[in-house]
Amino acid sequence: MSALPQGTECYALIWEGEMGAFYEIDHELNITLIADVLNQTGNRYGLLYGLADPTFPKDGPYPRSSDAGKLMALASFSRRSTATEKERQLLSFLLDGPYRKLSDYEALSDMPYLDAGLEDPEFRDFAGIYSDAIFERFHHVARAKLNKRLPLIIAGGCGLNCDWNTKWRETELFSEVFVPPVANDSGAAIGTAIDAQFRYTGNPKINWNVYSGLSFRSGVPSDLNSYDVYSKNNDRVADMLANDLILGWAHGRYEIGPRALGNRSILAAPFRDETRVRLNEIKQREQFRPIAPVCLDEDAEKCFGCDHDSPHMLYTYHARIGDLAAVTHVNKTARLQTVTSTSNKELHELLSAFKKRTGYGVLCNTSLNFKGKGFINNMTDLEAYSIGHGLDGFIVDGQAYLLKKSPRYQAYLTSSSRHKSLD
Structure with a gap:
């Protein structure tokens, strides 16, 4: 979907609910894994929202689909960039090792943010710290391993995080950054069709317009x-x-x-x-x-x-x-x-x-x-x-x-x- 000519070498960042990894795509469209950075990236991100939300069951295995977008809004309220000792312990639980439910965290009951409500200013501070910590894990890998200054294309629901997209542009690691408007699962059908077209024709490029949904079904108001x-x-x-x-x-x-x-x-x-x-x-x-x-x-x-x-x-x-x-x-x-x-x-x-x-x-x-x-x-x-x-x-x-x-x-x-x- 990008405007890059077919055969342009580029990097790809695929980060969404289940996965988070960098790839390199060569001029023949061969795809090579560079680094599997953090699995369950989107789920880990959204799960933090449930920590402070009293309506979220702490033994819930996955966050609600809308929680990641809400956390993105809360992160903008953050007033500090340094985590406390308890926050560092929580960061380690959430980001190190396998993905786990909040109820698996032994120190959960001691966390000041447990069911604190989404208006809690300290939790909002931590939301920004947490968002930055996830981005920095990927940024650290990118600085170390993505050194050809190729274009970066992004796919997956985390590609709807405007703050992260902006940070990728500002790193100056890439000649350009492309994110499609259907970065999340809404683009699955288009991606499947592109893959089939490529397999049958050798051409993955399509003409597209963001206004390609159904036409409005006209009528007259009932009253x-x-x-x-x-x-x-x-x-x-x-x-x-x-x-x-x-x-x-x-x-x-x-x-x-x-x-x-x-x-x-x-x-x-x-x-x-x-x-x-x-x-x-x-x-x-x-x-x-x-x-x-x-x-x-x-x-x-x-x-x-x-x-x-x-x-x-x-x-x-x-x-x-x-x-x-x-x-x-x-x-x-x-x-x-x-x-x-x-x-x-x-x-x-x-x-x-x-x-x-x-x-x-x-x-x-x-x-x-x-x-x-x-x-x-x-x-x-x-x-x-x-x-x-x-x-x-x-x-x-x-x-x-x-x-x-x-x-x-x-x-x-x-x-x-x-x-x-x-x-």
Whole structure:
């Protein structure tokens, strides 16, 4: 899936729930194991989250699928880099030797983080230390054994850890780093097809687009009288967003991979931390979790110090502007997606309209889905989600549907003469 020409020698890092290893791929696509660094990498990482979470059974053999992503958010709260003696003992238990359940740790009952809750500041400090310790195990091997400065391609669920991806770029060990947007199990079908194509044709390269899911199944809301309906107008939508309405956005085919990249999104203005709080409430998520920005490519350097395309939300950047509170994490980073007129024309046009309205070509972007489910892809589910989770409306199929019962929408109508201009 990378843009590397076939036959380019490269390194591969495969790290996910079960494995963590470096490989070298030669010009004939022969694959050689360089180092098996840490088995059960992703499971070891996510298991720490369960230590402080009182709802996680300590004899559970594996972490929950969402725990790794939550720990990534908590790690950003860390304020120190040095482990205490007890923390070093826990690090050794978690990372040295075979993968084990938390209940197998003899000193577990003495750990201050046992069921301490995820708000515990000392546990959050340790989350960052733990994240760095895992990365450093791989980094140590890479410095010792990956010395040809070849490109690095990354696969496996740990490839969704934006902090680690960014660290790999910053090591300068590799001529470039590539992570596909389907690094986790969502890419298994594509990988299987590529492998079959290679075996039958000798060619592993494919043409692909991140917006290759199913098209939205159109329809009309079951209770059309509950909505004010307008033909989609980007200036109008931008004005609504600028006035703190939160809107669902469904366009074209949904994204491959787990992250919403502007075709099945919830969009909001990026300026107020209260917006982040409300988005996490809508998403039924913990309040420590950040909201990602989607940004016009031409504004990315000014706002986030990003001077290149970052279309798949796989790296972190440092926010340069204090006005973007809703999309700036506690450590002043942001998990950025950039958009061009060719990568996503519809979203680019909306961002341009929002920039004209506010001066910033940036929006909050989070996935349009029920908790633990895939992207919403039909009108019935979209309507149910909007009403049940507190959206102010949604835009789909060239139509904007605004919920009449939304207090924010009603305030928007009455705040000025906007209701006249909307007719």
